Each structure stands twice: as structure tokens, then as C-alpha cells.
Amino acid sequence: MRTFRIGFRGLFVKLVPTFIVVGFVAMVLSSVLTSVLWRAHAESDIRRFLGNLDRPALAAATGAVDLRDPVACRAAADALFWQIARVGARDVMDFAPMMGFFGAGRLQVRIARPDGAGCATAPAASALLADAFAAAPANLAAPDTMLRRDGDWALVTHVGLPGGAIARIGVHYWPGWQLHYEIADDASAYDLMRTVLYLGAMGASFAGLLVWLLVRRVRRMTAAADRWAAGDLSARIADQSRDELGELAAHFNRMADALARAFGMQKALAVSVERTRIARDLHDTAKQRSFVLGLKLTELEYEAQRHPDLLPTVGAARRLADHLQQDLDNVVTGFSLPAIAEDGLRAAVSHAVHDLLAGSGIDWSLDLPERAAQALDAHPSAAHELLMITHEAAANALRHSGCRRIDIACEPGDAMRASPGTPASRWRWVVRDDGSGFDPAAVPVGMGLGNLRWRADALPGGMLDIASGADGTRVTVHFNPMETA
Known part of the structure; x- marks a missing residue:
């Protein structure tokens, strides 16, 4: 157990002589003030005394x-x-x-x-x-x-x-x-020595108590500052007092919160920059080479018509090249999506869906409550997963469903059962279209549906639900609210 010791230095040494000096000054000032106040009524008291x-x-x-x-x-x-x-x-x-x-x-x-x-x-x-x-x-x-x-x-x-x-x-x-x-008249050497000893004893007692109270709280601040310096911005100063030191501790805690947010934003921006670089490199190298590979395989398929036994193999290779090119296109598109840290989830989803559906004639809408947007913007990693899920679901609807409208919404999962004023225990992120639909059980689990489930599992309490029928497809992601994640 750590024991508290007051060293004869620092605050203690400064406070004791300060208390002695202040005590002498207070004695002089009180004497002057008393003399002035006594002078005001001394005449009336003495005149009344002599008169009576x-x-x-x-x-x-x-x-x-x-x-x-x-x-x-x-x-x-x-x-x-x-x-x-x-x-x-x-x-x-x-x-x-x-x-x-x-x-x-x-x-x-x-x-x-x-x-x-x-x-x-x-x-x-x-x-x-x-x-x-x-x-x-x-x-x-x-x-x-x-x-x-x-x-x-x-x-x-x-x-x-x-x-x-x-x-x-x-x-x-x-x-x-x-x-x-x-x-x-009281300024004899003995009286001065007695006064100094009296004030010194009081000063030492007061200084010791004050330093003990202050140093305990300062040590808590120092411990938190050491953890901040070591990179642990989750540390907070436990000081609920309402005095100046308590306000200072609250300011330091708010500063740590701001630094944590700033570092989180910086990290998200760094990730965004790295994703953009990877997308550019893939586009300039692998995607271009896969495109050239597809052309070569198409040329080879044409030449292989004189060798019917080679046509199935060459055709399969060309189809694999097409799939590879499509996969690379999806990866590059995903890496090129707007950064949540820069634009926020609402703007990022709007830009991504607008760019994806531009020229297709498909109408779309986004219903994102302000409270959910603020909570998700504070968690860029979770917001990015929702952005990728939305882009993947909208891209599937564009390519396969023949839909005319896509609706995107974030809504309380228990909105129909929760009483007014109580927070919802779950949220839903829904992407629905009015296309022809498909049978999820009959579709092989490829990179598309597999990525959707993988990204849904990355959310706090995340769970993916896909429902499809003649009236369209509904992709729903259930997850915990970010405030309680």
C-alpha cells in the first residue's frame, strides 16, 4: 500500500512562509481596520460615559x-x-x-x-x-x-x-x-518570536493538510496523463469534485475524449487513403491485366474453333477470366467508396448509390434517422460495413433483379413493440427492391452473399436476413445500437 509523505520541498515549503507572511499582513490590516472602526464610535461612547x-x-x-x-x-x-x-x-x-x-x-x-x-x-x-x-x-x-x-x-x-x-x-x-x-507596543523580541512560532505552527498544519488533499488528486491526474502519454486514451481522471481542480479534471477528460475522437478520425482517414491507394493499384495492374487476359482468351477461343476438343477448356478459362474481372471490379469499387470519416454515413451511402445507379433509371431513397446517423458516424468501422452491405445489395439488385426502385432504411427493430420514450433494443438496416426476386436457398454461396454475411457478422450483435419473392428482395441486417455496442 502506497503511503503518503510530505517532503520538505515544493508546495509545502512555499505554503508555510506564505502563511506566516499573510498572517502578519492580516494582523496589521485587522488592527488598522479595527482602529478606523473604533474611531467612528469612540467619541460618542466617551461623551456618553462622561455625561453619565x-x-x-x-x-x-x-x-x-x-x-x-x-x-x-x-x-x-x-x-x-x-x-x-x-x-x-x-x-x-x-x-x-x-x-x-x-x-x-x-x-x-x-x-x-x-x-x-x-x-x-x-x-x-x-x-x-x-x-x-x-x-x-x-x-x-x-x-x-x-x-x-x-x-x-x-x-x-x-x-x-x-x-x-x-x-x-x-x-x-x-x-x-x-x-x-x-x-x-507588542513588538518585543519575545512577542515577535511567539507570533512567528504561532503562525508557523498554524501554517505548517494548514500547508500539510492542503498539500495532502491536493497531492492525492494531482497524483490521479498524473496517473491518467501517464497512461495518455503511453497511448491509452481510455483512461479518465476519477474526480467528481465541483471545485477548480474538479473542473480542471473534467476539462482534461473532455480533452482525452477529443483526442480519442481525433485519433480515431485520423486512423479512419489513413485507412481511407490506403484503400484508395490499393484500389488505384488494383485498377492499374491486376484489373488491366485481367482485361488483357480476357481478350487473349477470347482470341484463343476463336482460334480453337478448328480444334473442337479444346473449345470446352478454352471457354471455361474465358468464363473464369470474366468472373475474375468482375470480382476485381467489385473489389476496386468497394475500395473506392466514400470514406465515412470524411463525409459521414448519410453522404457516403448517397454518393455510392447515386454513382452505382446513375443512368439505370432506377429510383432510390434513403431513410436514416438523425440519432442513428450520429451514433454510426461515431463508429466509422461499423458504418463502413453498412455502406459495403448497401453497395453489394444494390449492385446485386441492379445486375439481377430488373427492379425499378430500391429503398434503403435504418429503423428501430422493436419500434412496433417498444413503449413510447423507451430506447429500442435493436436496429435494422434494410435494403429492399421491387424486382423479380430469387430463391436464396438455390443460389450458391459465392463471394456476394458470403461477403454480406461476413460483413453483417462484423457488426455488434449483427445478423443477416435475406427474404426474396415475386414482389422483390429484402436484405435486412440486425445489429445493436452503437450507444450500447
Whole structure:
């Protein structure tokens, strides 16, 4: 039993690094896309979060401290900062990783006392956030202040504290925080190595499975191609899948069918060319010599009248020469018939019968169903046998029957018994004439009737039936349809 092994070359080696590269690119693109999508709703989420702050709870979180003490003021501001961070991490998506960038002055709490002094959390506010603080009035009734600059935005809201103090909470949103968080901050050597190993393991697993699935199907194609190269065009690729490889296999199978038909046509044409050459050679040599032999024997028969004892022998020799000349004429005529591969059975029979009966005054007809014509054209050897049978039967009718009409037909053998829509199990090829007829049992089996039977036997399931009477002769060949032959 053949075992499947994945070699570290070819598709496998190409797919693993490709998967790693594609994985990195997908990670970057997903981070960029996520950043863009988050930017669209981040402002509304943060504004809603700041608007829904529990301001009394925030004020209580500062405790009862003397805000005039700088240390106590700073502690109160820090308490507000971390309370906002806890609530934000609970209520706003990705607020926790966003906090890592608030350390750069993008989230700040400032407390202003009634005397104008105050304190703020560290570090110092970013430039945009500082401008937003400067633009925000120290008034609890004032609306939130929003500033925008180069795609960034800053928002300042107010919270009332005991003793008339006001806490202003400012947020500076930087749209690039997520991309920086997912790529730049995680780009340590350890993280990169872990990512490469993770993607490499996934890539190797995926590549191994894909190569295993592909190579099995490719091997079936290769096996069929090897048989085609060896000349066996009957091989087909067994792949019924409806994907791209399945379609490719179907195309290859159709190509093999077309090649088989083309080679069959080429073979039939080669046979036709060889038959034409043999007919020409026989006509130019044996037929001409037999004609000369007949003339010489006729001359000898005339001279033998002075020798009566030689007349029977010379007469028999002349008759044999006549038969030989007729046989050669039949052979040459048969070899010269139109080629099925070139013209098709319908045209070949029409041309052959027309040439045979030209000038005889005999009418003729051909009834060949289209389905039978197509099936027989696909089997040139069987069609040629029917052509030769037709020519032989028509030639016999022309020479011996004195008929005025010859009808040729191909018809279903079970047409009278088969139900509509069911295919006929047998076909009949019939050549009938309206001549005087003959007794088949009384006629010696010569080359004519013997050739008819021999050619009928060459057909799939072929059988010859000859019926003759006062109303004419009927030559019938029964054979299997070409589709099931």
C-alpha cells in the first residue's frame, strides 16, 4: 500500500512562509481596520460615559479633605482619576488598554478652588488637552468643552466638589492609540518570536493538510496523463469534485475524449487513403491485366474453333477470366467508396448509390434517422460495413433483379413493440427492391452473399436476413445500437 509523505520541498515549503507572511499582513490590516472602526464610535461612547458620570459619588470619593493643602488636593485629584479609570474600564470598550496612553497627559483631573488656586494630576496635560482646559469656563453650569485638531479631539467636563471647588476632567483622544497598542507596543523580541512560532505552527498544519488533499488528486491526474502519454486514451481522471481542480479534471477528460475522437478520425482517414491507394493499384495492374487476359482468351477461343476438343477448356478459362474481372471490379469499387470519416454515413451511402445507379433509371431513397446517423458516424468501422452491405445489395439488385426502385432504411427493430420514450433494443438496416426476386436457398454461396454475411457478422450483435419473392428482395441486417455496442 502506497503511503503518503510530505517532503520538505515544493508546495509545502512555499505554503508555510506564505502563511506566516499573510498572517502578519492580516494582523496589521485587522488592527488598522479595527482602529478606523473604533474611531467612528469612540467619541460618542466617551461623551456618553462622561455625561453619565455619577458626580455625587465622584465628589464623595475625594473625602473630607482640605483642598487648600497641596498634598491633600493632589490626593483628591488622584482619587478622582482612578475612580474615573475604574468606571471607564467597566462601561467603555477598550478603556483599559486606552489607559496606557493616558499616562502621556491625555487624561487629567484638575481641581480649582474658589480662590483660583488648585492642583492637577501628573503628568502635565497634552497641548490639545491644555488648550481645552484653558477654553473651559470654571462654571458648573457651562456645557462640556470640545476641541479638535488634526484628527484628535479633547473633551472637558465638570464635577462639583464640597466647599465650592470644581473638578474638571479632561480626555484627549488619539486615534492611533489602538494601532500603536497592538503592533508597536507588542513588538518585543519575545512577542515577535511567539507570533512567528504561532503562525508557523498554524501554517505548517494548514500547508500539510492542503498539500495532502491536493497531492492525492494531482497524483490521479498524473496517473491518467501517464497512461495518455503511453497511448491509452481510455483512461479518465476519477474526480467528481465541483471545485477548480474538479473542473480542471473534467476539462482534461473532455480533452482525452477529443483526442480519442481525433485519433480515431485520423486512423479512419489513413485507412481511407490506403484503400484508395490499393484500389488505384488494383485498377492499374491486376484489373488491366485481367482485361488483357480476357481478350487473349477470347482470341484463343476463336482460334480453337478448328480444334473442337479444346473449345470446352478454352471457354471455361474465358468464363473464369470474366468472373475474375468482375470480382476485381467489385473489389476496386468497394475500395473506392466514400470514406465515412470524411463525409459521414448519410453522404457516403448517397454518393455510392447515386454513382452505382446513375443512368439505370432506377429510383432510390434513403431513410436514416438523425440519432442513428450520429451514433454510426461515431463508429466509422461499423458504418463502413453498412455502406459495403448497401453497395453489394444494390449492385446485386441492379445486375439481377430488373427492379425499378430500391429503398434503403435504418429503423428501430422493436419500434412496433417498444413503449413510447423507451430506447429500442435493436436496429435494422434494410435494403429492399421491387424486382423479380430469387430463391436464396438455390443460389450458391459465392463471394456476394458470403461477403454480406461476413460483413453483417462484423457488426455488434449483427445478423443477416435475406427474404426474396415475386414482389422483390429484402436484405435486412440486425445489429445493436452503437450507444450500447
